[in-house]
Amino acid sequence: GAGVSQSPSNKVTEKGKDVELRCDPISGHTALYWYRQSLGQGLEFLIYFQGNSAPDKSGLPSDRFSAERTGGSVSTLTIQRTQQEDSAVYLCASNLRGAHEQYFGPGTRLTVT
Amino acid sequence: AQRVTQPEKLLSVFKGAPVELKCNYSYSGSPELFWYVQYSRQRLQLLLRHISRESIKGFTADLNKGETSFHLKKPFAQEEDSAMYYCARPRNYGGSQGNLIFGKGTKLSVKP
Numbered sequence: 001g002a003g004v005s006q007s008p009s010n011k012v013t014e015k016g017k018d019v020e021l022r023c024d025p026i027s028g029h030t031a032l033y034w035y036r037q038s039l040g041q042g043l044e045f046l047i048y049f050q051g052n053s054a055p056d057k058s059g060l061p062s063d064r065f066s067a068e069r070t071g072g073s074v075s076t077l078t079i080q081r082t083q084q085e086d087s088a089v090y091l092c093a094s095n096l097r098g099a100h101e102q103y104f105g106p107g108t109r110l111t112v113t
Numbered sequence: 114a115q116r117v118t119q120p121e122k123l124l125s126v127f128k129g130a131p132v133e134l135k136c137n138y139s140y141s142g143s144p145e146l147f148w149y150v151q152y153s154r155q156r157l158q159l160l161l162r163h164i165s166r167e168s169i170k171g172f173t174a175d176l177n178k179g180e181t182s183f184h185l186k187k188p189f190a191q192e193e194d195s196a197m198y199y200c201a202r203p204r205n206y207g208g209s210q211g212n213l214i215f216g217k218g219t220k221l222s223v224k225p
Contacts, residue, residue, distance in 0.1 A: 003156070033212070040122070042217030043157075043199060056212065091157065100145060100203060102213065104157040 002026070002103035006092050013082055021077045025094030032075050033102060038088040046090075049075065050097065051105055081087045082112045101106045115139050117200050119216035128225050134185040134219045135140050136200030143208040144202045147213070148174055151197040158196070160185075170194070176219075191224045197221075 005024040010045035012018050025032050034046040049069045061064070064082075070076040079086055089109050093102040116139040126132050138144060150160040161169045163176045163183060174185045183200060198219050204212040 031212075035215075041219070042119075043215035045204070045212075045214070048212050093157075100147065100162070100213065101159045106156055 004092055004094055004103050006090075006105035006108050009106065010109045012112075013076050015084060015112055016081055018078065018080045019063055019110065021079075021110070023075045023077070023092030023094075025073065025075070025092070026103055027033060027047045027073075028096070029094035029103070030037060030072070030097045031095050031099075032069055034075070034077050035091040035093065036061075036088045037091055037107065041088075043091070046077070073111060079110075082110075084112045086110060087112045115204065115214055116203065116214040118200075118213050119200055119219050121219045123207055123220045123222065125222045125224065128192055129189050130189050132190040132221065132223075134198050134200075134221065135164050135182045136185065136216060138200075138202050138215070146174070146176060147201045147219070148172070148183075148185050149199040149201055149215070151199070152193075153196070155198070171210065190221075192225060193224045195221055195223045 004026055007022045018024045021045055031050045032049045036044040036046055047060055047067045048056040064080045067075060067077045077097040087110055089107040091107045114173055118137045120135050124211055146163045148159050148160040151157040163174060172185055172187045174183050176183050199215040199217040204214050
């Protein structure tokens with residue numbers, strides 16, 4: 001079956017511009033996660049959606065970062081006024097409520113010039 | 114705060130040598146623990162979980178509550194084991210939710 005998909009696979013943007021990253025989870029998965037992966041920092045948790053509950057935004061590094069999940073499915077991570085330190089691979093994962101195995105997408109590599 | 118520590122950023126061994134990737138967790142009762150792996154140009158995926166006590170691709174990991182460790186071991190490393198390995202545990206005590214904390218990862222390089 002189809003796994004988690006993310007788009008775009010690569011994004012190059014100029015410092016100060018806004019970017020939107022998209023995640024399409026596995027159908028039926030109620031939980032969706034965003035992570036940032038960078039050298040030396042490993043996997044940094046950003047935000048977690050679970051069904052209709054309020055999202056856990058505790059990992060968002062600044063108010064330039066936001067995410068939404070429409071209709072309990074597709075999610076968009078938005079980074080406003082991008083900075084060079086935002087350059088990283090952004091990973092999305094999904095799973096069923098209560099399950100610990102997370103299924104990851106291929107990631108979006110963001111480069112801020 | 115709950116933590117997962119992987120002290121080695123990079124581990125380099127020769128093919129056929131034993132390998133041990135270290136993972137320590139902050140104490141909070143009896144957690145569930147996992148190892149995830151990311152091979153080059155592939156997605157991050159679950160390798161094994163302690164609760165199932167299984168061996169995957171020759172890797173095993175034993176939970177040591179006294180040392181709060183969950184080290185990943187393989188007696189004879191293969192070149193195809195070269196990858197990034199992450200140790201993880203549930204973010205919330207009790208582990209009823211799927212939210213995980215990941216360590217910073219260890220890059221394993223197996224040389225021919």
